[in-house]
Amino acid sequence: xxxxxxxxxxxxxxxxxxxxxxxxxxxxxxxxxxxxxxxxxxxxxxxxxxxxxxxxxxxxxxxxxxxxxxxxxxxxxxxxxxxxxxxxxxxxxxxxxxxxxxxxxxxxxxxxxxxxxxxxxxxxxxxxxxxxxxxxxxxxxxxxxxxxxxxxxxxxxxxxxxxxxxxxxxxxxxxxxxxxxxxxxxxxxxxxxxxxxxxxxxxxxxxxxxxxxxxxxxxxxxxxxxxx
Amino acid sequence: xxxxxxxxxxxxxxxxxxxxxxxxxxxxxxxxxxxxxxxxxxxxxxxxxxxxxxxxxxxxxxxxxxxxxxxxxxxxxxxxxxxxxxxxxxxxxxxxxxxxxxxxxxxxxxxxxxxxxxxxxxxxxxxxxxxxxxxxxxxxxxxxxxxxxxxxxxxxxxxxxxxxxxxxxxxxxxxxxxxxxxxxxxxxxxxxxxxxxxxxxxxxxxxxxxxxxxxxxxxxxxxxxxxxxxx
Numbered sequence: 001x002x003x004x005x006x007x008x009x010x011x012x013x014x015x016x017x018x019x020x021x022x023x024x025x026x027x028x029x030x031x032x033x034x035x036x037x038x039x040x041x042x043x044x045x046x047x048x049x050x051x052x053x054x055x056x057x058x059x060x061x062x063x064x065x066x067x068x069x070x071x072x073x074x075x076x077x078x079x080x081x082x083x084x085x086x087x088x089x090x091x092x093x094x095x096x097x098x099x100x101x102x103x104x105x106x107x108x109x110x111x112x113x114x115x116x117x118x119x120x121x122x123x124x125x126x127x128x129x130x131x132x133x134x135x136x137x138x139x140x141x142x143x144x145x146x147x148x149x150x151x152x153x154x155x156x157x158x159x160x161x162x163x164x165x166x167x168x169x170x171x172x173x174x175x176x177x178x179x180x181x182x183x184x185x186x187x188x189x190x191x192x193x194x195x196x197x198x199x200x201x202x203x204x205x206x207x208x209x210x211x212x213x214x215x216x217x218x219x220x221x222x223x224x225x226x227x228x
Numbered sequence: 229x230x231x232x233x234x235x236x237x238x239x240x241x242x243x244x245x246x247x248x249x250x251x252x253x254x255x256x257x258x259x260x261x262x263x264x265x266x267x268x269x270x271x272x273x274x275x276x277x278x279x280x281x282x283x284x285x286x287x288x289x290x291x292x293x294x295x296x297x298x299x300x301x302x303x304x305x306x307x308x309x310x311x312x313x314x315x316x317x318x319x320x321x322x323x324x325x326x327x328x329x330x331x332x333x334x335x336x337x338x339x340x341x342x343x344x345x346x347x348x349x350x351x352x353x354x355x356x357x358x359x360x361x362x363x364x365x366x367x368x369x370x371x372x373x374x375x376x377x378x379x380x381x382x383x384x385x386x387x388x389x390x391x392x393x394x395x396x397x398x399x400x401x402x403x404x405x406x407x408x409x410x411x412x413x414x415x416x417x418x419x420x421x422x423x424x425x426x427x428x429x430x431x432x433x434x435x436x437x438x439x440x441x442x443x444x445x446x447x448x449x450x451x452x453x454x455x456x457x458x459x
Contacts, residue, residue, distance in 0.1 A: 046353050072356040073364075085354040089372045102368070103359035148358055 002026075002056050002152055002184065006042050006049035015039060015208040018052075021152075024200030025178050025185045029192070029219060035208040036188040037082075040154050043186065044079045045072035057151055073102070078145030078153040078183075082160050084137040086129035092140050093125040099148035112147065118180075119143045119173050135166035139173065146183070153185045159194060167194070174198055192219040232429055238405050239413040240433055246321055246409060247389035250329035251382055254336055258381055262340030263370075283395070284334040292398025295327050299399070323400035324407045328392040332385030339384065343377020344370070376452045383445035387438055410434050 002021040007014065015035035019026075028036045041047040043054060045061065048069060054062040056077070061070045078099075086095050096116070100107065116122050119139040129137060138158055145153060158174075159167045175198055178185065189195050195202065195216075202218040204211050212218050232240070265277060283291050299306040301318045309315040317323035347370060355365040371378075393411040400407040402416060414430050417423035 044357050046356070071361075072353075073359050073361050075357075076359070077357065079354070079357040081350070081354060083350075085348075085350055087351060087354075087369060098355070098360075098368075099358040102355070102361075102364055144358065 001058075002043070002054075002186070004039065004043060004052075004054050006039070006052035006054060006062075008038060008042060008047065008049045010038065013208060017203075017205065017208075017210050019203045019210055019213055021184055021186050021201070021203075023182065023184050025187050025198050026201045026203060027195045027199035027219075028186060028188045028203050028205060029190070029195055029199075030205035031190055033207075034190075034205040036190075036205060037156055038208075039205075040079075040156050040186060040188055043152075044077055044154055045070060045075050076103075076148065076151050078148050078150030080138070080141050080145050080153070080155045080158050082157040084129070084134075084141040084161075086132075086137055086140055086144070088129055090129075091125070092121065092127050092129065092132070095129065095140060096121075096125075096144050096147055098144060103148065105149070111149075115143050115146050118176060133166065134162045135169040138162065138166075138170055142170075142173070142177075146177075146181075150183060153183050154188075155185060156188045157190070158187075159189075159191075171197055195219055232433070233426075235404060236413065236426065236430060239408055239410050239430065240437075242321060242324075242405070242407075243390060243409040243411075244437070246325045246328055247386050249322075250325040250332060250389040251336075251386045253325070254329040254333055254385055255378075255382055258333065258336040258340055258385070259371075259378060262337050262344055262381070265337070266341045266344035280337055281334045283331050288331065288392070288394025289398050291330060292327060292395035295323075295330065295395065295399040299323070299326060317400070319400050319403060319407065321400075321406055324392075324396045324409065325389075327395040327399045328389035329385070331392050331395050332388035335388050336381040336385035339377045339380040340374065343374040343380075346377075347373050376449045379445055379448045379452065383441055386441055390434070390437060390441070 004020070005018040007016045013035070015038045017035070017039050028039060030036055038047065042049050042062070049062060049064060051064045053060065053064065056075070060068050061075055062068060087098065090098065096112070116125070119142060121136065121139050121143060124132060124136055124140065129140070132140065138161070142158065155174075159170055162170065171194070178198060178200075187195070187198060196219055199216060201214070202216060203213050204218045261280065265273070297303050299317045301307065301310060301316065306317055309317075315322070317326050351373070352365050352369055355369045360368060391411060392409070393415065396407065396409065397412055402408050402412045408416070410430050410433060414427045414434075417427040417430070
């Protein structure tokens with residue numbers, strides 16, 4: 001269970017958000033500029049909140065009151081970035097293996113094979129990221145985050161950089177992941193149609209504030225945000 | 229080969245040793261300073277930047293003089309290093325390596341700094357979320373991505389060290405077998421009647437070494453950047 005209660009001032013813009021995320025896929029839903037990525041970066045530890053706290057499975061990751069701040073490399077939170085951010089100098093296999101190597105876990109070939117199969121990236125293992133399509137790159141990025149064996153998976157607009165054909169290439173994998181694994185996910189998107197397929201809970205944001213928390217009914221019928 | 233006499237070979241060997249040691253010792257400092265200049269903002273950064281580039285714009289004789297008064301046997305730094313660590317620079321090949329390193333340093337720092345500035349910091353963030361602490365992020369992401377620039381900096385420093393003359397001869401003089409590099413040997417030979425023939429042989433050697441360094445650096449840099457392009 002993830003509990004977020006944070007505040008962050010960025011110039012004239014203030015993000016203030018309070019919500020919880022447990023099993024399943026919690027959508028952070030709102031127009032661009034609503035502060036979604038800012039919130040996810042604070043959960044990952046890449047950005048320090050000005051006030052508040054973040055707790056994951058009863059471990060305090062951040063607490064402004066006590067001055068606690070666990071650095072990102074000790075948070076064990078997988079992060080799939082909008083642009084993938086695969087390491088260009090490493091092969092796909094080395095990218096996938098990176099989290100395990102850095103955390104010093106022993107090699108688990110079964111787990112590796114399972115995730116490679118889940119994302120259907122077995123034929124890409126010896127390639128360099130540069131030679132992958134956008135969809136392939138994003139699947140590798142998801143696999144890389146999963147192989148960290150995270151307690152939580154953050155996905156920041158994982159489909160935004162893909163054209164519609166490639167979006168359909170990723171979503172089924174994410175839905176399978178939601179149904180088969182126990183890892184809770186926080187999924188950032190401004191596209192209601194996409195979230196309707198994957199999300200289980202919705203946190204709706206506007207101008208840095210949470211304006212509603214609930215189920216899929218919070219998603220707009222017409223994709224007003226996506227039109228922007 | 230090349231018809232060099234033993235004493236000329238000594239100058240060649242000495243030049244290579246001095247240039248290699250100067251580059252190898254300067255490299256960790258060059259990477260550290262390149263990193264600081266690329267990543268950190270602090271008071272006096274412009275001043276530090278200026279001091280590093282000083283040997284590039286000062287007359288080499290002035291740099292040699294400054295080395296002599298600070299690193300000489302009676303200079304404050306030179307005396308300290310000699311008394312406590314037994315490291316002596318004056319009239320030794322180590323002093324030649326020091327002056328060559330100082331002269332090559334600005335040329336080394338610049339490409340390293342540019343390479344570090346060009347790295348996408350978001351990749352380092354990704355590394356951190358994958359469990360890599362700052363030291364591991366540097367070793368596994370920052371360093372390999374900056375490698376072409378680091379190689380370029382090292383080669384420029386090496387080439388500058390190989391050709392260094394003014395600062396070295398001012399600081400540690402021109403002693404055959406100890407501080408007489410190819411450049412100093414050519415200069416000495418040209419002072420003697422008929423020495424220009426021998427000097428010509430050393431000139432050929434200097435051209436070969438410099439050209440080989442250039443080709444080697446191109447090869448290394450291409451290999452390093454090829455790793456990012458794919459198989």
